Amino acid sequence: MGLGSLASRALRSSSSSRVLSSNPRYNLIRTIVSTPELHKPEAAAESASEPDLPKRTPVAGARVHFPNPDDVIEVFVDGYPVKIPKGMTVLQACSVAGVDIPRFCYHDRLSIAGNCRMCLVEVEKSPKPVASCAMPALPGMKIKTDTPIAKKAREGVMEFLLMNHPLDCPICDQGGECDLQDQSMAFGSDRGRFTETKRSVVDKNLGPLVKTVMTRCIQCTRCVRFASEIAGVQDLGMLGRGSGEEIGTYVEKLMTSELSGNVIDICPVGALTSKPFAFKARNWELKGTETIDVTDAVGSNIRIDSRGPEVMRIVPRLNEDINEEWISDKTRFCYDGLKRQRLSDPMIRGPDGQFKPVSWRDALAVVAEVIHQVKPEEIVGVAGKLSDAESMMSLKDFLNRIGSNNIWCEGNGNNIDADLRSGYLMNTTISGLEKADCFLLIGTQPRVEAAMVNARIRKTVRATQAKVGYIGPPTDFNYSHDHLGTTPETLTAILENRHPFSATLSTAKHPAIIVGAGIFHRQDTSAILSLLHSLSAKFPNLVTPEWNGLNVLLLNAAQAAALDLGLVPESNTGMESAKFVYLMGADDTELDALPKDAFVVYQGHHGDKGVYRANVIFPSTVFSEKEGTYENTEGCVQQTVPAVPTVGDAREDWKIIRALSEVCGVRLPYDTITGVRSRIKNVAPNLLKVDEREPAVFSGLLKPEGNGKVSAAPFGVTVENFYMTDAITRASKIMAQCSSLLTKK
Amino acid sequence: MLARLASKRLLEIRQAFRQSPQTTRSLSTALNYHIDTPDNNPNVPWEFNEANKPKVKEILSHYPSNYKQSAVIPLLDLAQQQHGGWLPVSAMDAVAKVVEVAPIRVYEVATFYSMFNRAKVGKYHLLVCGTTPCMIRGSREIEDALLKHLGVKRNEVTKDGLFSVGEMECMGSCVNAPMITVADYSNGAEGYTYNYYEDLTPKRVVEIVEALKRGEKPPHGTQNPERINCGPAGGNTTLLGEPKPPPCRDLDAC
Numbered sequence: 001m002g003l004g005s006l007a008s009r010a011l012r013s014s015s016s017s018r019v020l021s022s023n024p025r026y027n028l029i030r031t032i033v034s035t036p037e038l039h040k041p042e043a044a045a046e047s048a049s050e051p052d053l054p055k056r057t058p059v060a061g062a063r064v065h066f067p068n069p070d071d072v073i074e075v076f077v078d079g080y081p082v083k084i085p086k087g088m089t090v091l092q093a094c095s096v097a098g099v100d101i102p103r104f105c106y107h108d109r110l111s112i113a114g115n116c117r118m119c120l121v122e123v124e125k126s127p128k129p130v131a132s133c134a135m136p137a138l139p140g141m142k143i144k145t146d147t148p149i150a151k152k153a154r155e156g157v158m159e160f161l162l163m164n165h166p167l168d169c170p171i172c173d174q175g176g177e178c179d180l181q182d183q184s185m186a187f188g189s190d191r192g193r194f195t196e197t198k199r200s201v202v203d204k205n206l207g208p209l210v211k212t213v214m215t216r217c218i219q220c221t222r223c224v225r226f227a228s229e230i231a232g233v234q235d236l237g238m239l240g241r242g243s244g245e246e247i248g249t250y251v252e253k254l255m256t257s258e259l260s261g262n263v264i265d266i267c268p269v270g271a272l273t274s275k276p277f278a279f280k281a282r283n284w285e286l287k288g289t290e291t292i293d294v295t296d297a298v299g300s301n302i303r304i305d306s307r308g309p310e311v312m313r314i315v316p317r318l319n320e321d322i323n324e325e326w327i328s329d330k331t332r333f334c335y336d337g338l339k340r341q342r343l344s345d346p347m348i349r350g351p352d353g354q355f356k357p358v359s360w361r362d363a364l365a366v367v368a369e370v371i372h373q374v375k376p377e378e379i380v381g382v383a384g385k386l387s388d389a390e391s392m393m394s395l396k397d398f399l400n401r402i403g404s405n406n407i408w409c410e411g412n413g414n415n416i417d418a419d420l421r422s423g424y425l426m427n428t429t430i431s432g433l434e435k436a437d438c439f440l441l442i443g444t445q446p447r448v449e450a451a452m453v454n455a456r457i458r459k460t461v462r463a464t465q466a467k468v469g470y471i472g473p474p475t476d477f478n479y480s481h482d483h484l485g486t487t488p489e490t491l492t493a494i495l496e497n498r499h500p501f502s503a504t505l506s507t508a509k510h511p512a513i514i515v516g517a518g519i520f521h522r523q524d525t526s527a528i529l530s531l532l533h534s535l536s537a538k539f540p541n542l543v544t545p546e547w548n549g550l551n552v553l554l555l556n557a558a559q560a561a562a563l564d565l566g567l568v569p570e571s572n573t574g575m576e577s578a579k580f581v582y583l584m585g586a587d588d589t590e591l592d593a594l595p596k597d598a599f600v601v602y603q604g605h606h607g608d609k610g611v612y613r614a615n616v617i618f619p620s621t622v623f624s625e626k627e628g629t630y631e632n633t634e635g636c637v638q639q640t641v642p643a644v645p646t647v648g649d650a651r652e653d654w655k656i657i658r659a660l661s662e663v664c665g666v667r668l669p670y671d672t673i674t675g676v677r678s679r680i681k682n683v684a685p686n687l688l689k690v691d692e693r694e695p696a697v698f699s700g701l702l703k704p705e706g707n708g709k710v711s712a713a714p715f716g717v718t719v720e721n722f723y724m725t726d727a728i729t730r731a732s733k734i735m736a737q738c739s740s741l742l743t744k745k
Numbered sequence: 746m747l748a749r750l751a752s753k754r755l756l757e758i759r760q761a762f763r764q765s766p767q768t769t770r771s772l773s774t775a776l777n778y779h780i781d782t783p784d785n786n787p788n789v790p791w792e793f794n795e796a797n798k799p800k801v802k803e804i805l806s807h808y809p810s811n812y813k814q815s816a817v818i819p820l821l822d823l824a825q826q827q828h829g830g831w832l833p834v835s836a837m838d839a840v841a842k843v844v845e846v847a848p849i850r851v852y853e854v855a856t857f858y859s860m861f862n863r864a865k866v867g868k869y870h871l872l873v874c875g876t877t878p879c880m881i882r883g884s885r886e887i888e889d890a891l892l893k894h895l896g897v898k899r900n901e902v903t904k905d906g907l908f909s910v911g912e913m914e915c916m917g918s919c920v921n922a923p924m925i926t927v928a929d930y931s932n933g934a935e936g937y938t939y940n941y942y943e944d945l946t947p948k949r950v951v952e953i954v955e956a957l958k959r960g961e962k963p964p965h966g967t968q969n970p971e972r973i974n975c976g977p978a979g980g981n982t983t984l985l986g987e988p989k990p991p992p993c994r995d996l997d998a999c
Binding site: 249 | 779849853857
């Protein structure tokens, strides 16, 4: 809540209440009196009309959803009638009515604690102010949020909160975006009456990401509830009692959760702040750019806060359908990787094996010359896991114009079938997973592969006790699950009713099967996929007109768009016979099979694995510096927005390819990003529908022919180290610290 | 002269104010976080002994099987009695395992209640009531006498491991203030007693300690020989005869 809005509300209330009290029509409660003038129809119509109040808009776009029309009740917030479903709290009713109640402990997505008492409001006929966050709204309740009683109650609470809160705002990282600071401007006194000594609390070590200054803590327990409810790690607790109360882990313990960074956001004061961001910048110096994250295939919505040319931090943005308001630690803290190990100039490897910076003209000319010397079928292009749709489109167009169609995207394997979109997308959608009542995870460890999807599964499991079955190597889950097996054999057993989980699947109303993208690298990909299709035939609830429970959980941001654009390899042996390899940010491609004399162009932003073998380097931009289209694992198309300028001589990927095509004499017919996008429209029109999910039309008839048998090889671990999966995160110092401290050895 | 006097007086006033209320905060509980020591760290094996295992089962039977965590307080109490009056972190872990919750949920409970000792205590843990009635009746002198006699500080254990002195809040014996409680852990969970010694004087409390040291069990309750329980010293002063029936009406007639 902004300080300005609070102040303006305080001002508005004082003036409007005066207006209201002088308005006779405001008197909603009418005693039975003889009023002959009201018997006239026009007068009755007038009195029945809504009280003449300024129209209010719900706070932060609060939406009301009435699941059952009978359960609608009406309450009055400051005289303003509002219809809400039964079971809402007074605080929620107020937010629907457009009144933002100050709060510390209450959080929409966490259980209600009711311990900060900041949300006190006056309710008519109630002897005391009530804590609105914990009080269910009752029909006809008259809630008053701006009365002297409510204000005085909040002032009292604020005084107690500030009693033990240090006055260190000038050196506090939360300063400027602190709930306590903001609300103390509205409800705090200009001087304290507390003359005793303030308490001090020993700081806790929660790991390399979260810095603690526990003396600032106001014991709202949001972090405790977040850790146990959302993150699923029972590490934090409220220790002690009374004035000795403190948040901690009791025993020395790091917070080993992939979502631990979110406690920084939910902490209303400066007790939990970002360790890498400590003392780096003030929030009012930062420019926020609303963009998306590309470190996994979820496409979490983020805001990049930058100061000048530097990315200072990354914070989540609300998107109910994808990441709610959380992001994973990798998303949040990979940003220092954007500044390190960057390629800033085009470079050519000299005869001595050393790279020499050259001009773009020279670098492009060298590459063009080599391209003309190799046969088209010896040319291979690999798009990296962070590539955007535009650059993949232009790479494919470029190679096609030269005459090669050997182009694929990392992580999609050699034998993927990109004909059916439903075959590689999360058809249920991430938010749709909340409806599922039974999960079967096959060869996927969602906790490390897509932390936000895992958070959604955990939410569902917590809310509905949905059953979770897992086939794959033993791994960490933060919800209860049954480990059914490690090989595809278990899947066959389920299909043939030889496994107890078949019964669970057949009784489930909305079962969801999630297959990890790791299976794309297996030899029996299509056999496993055809097994899944047999499953959908066997369990009719799996795929119904309104529910599609067959999902593939992709790993990388580029994968879905690459498959939409048709970046599938033509042959399995592209690398062995290649003479010219174009790596567009591809760092995890196995280059061992490459002939020694092959010429490798690496176009990318980081000096990572791909550079070791490269002959020419084209520096390109990272996701925070370019405008690019990405499709997430559920098929939702989103675009990044440039937040900071590029480094050195780096250029956007598609521009480099466009320039190279001209030097090679096969000029691509687009000069602007709009041009590239209109080309994409011809290939995959869904990639232009930003923020929309083009549902993959499922057709049970098009069952992939099960060529070959399912192999007995167990499913593998796809992501070895959650914190280091791509060029950006591998360059990040914070991620290196995390992987050395937090990953289990 | 006058100015010197005035400035001196001012200094005195200043001094008086400078005696800040920064007296050591005497909370009855120890630290709210754990520091590993050789005899108190998560790697020390700990489990309920054979004698207490049936008790654990009995305690758990009081609660529905899906609310096992309700048993956490009685189990912690049992663990404390078994472990000589205090709870090492591994005992809390063991309780967490029994009630099937995360250890932190048990730590929360154990740190909340001041009667769970998370640091070593003596075989006889002497708890001096420090709440207002006892304080007015001289509980501070009682505590001073104890500490001086035993030669320890508060929450410290004597060298022989027999005694420790702690503070606690009102135990409801205000009519016989001042009082101390003696938690006797010398005989394990079976012989565990928790007795009040009331109407104390600094002299009497030292006598009690000496008696305990000799292995005697001094009579608990009021230490004033003229009093019976919480009756007045020297016998009753009111209600001497038979209580009169209510004057208003004849109850038997109803």
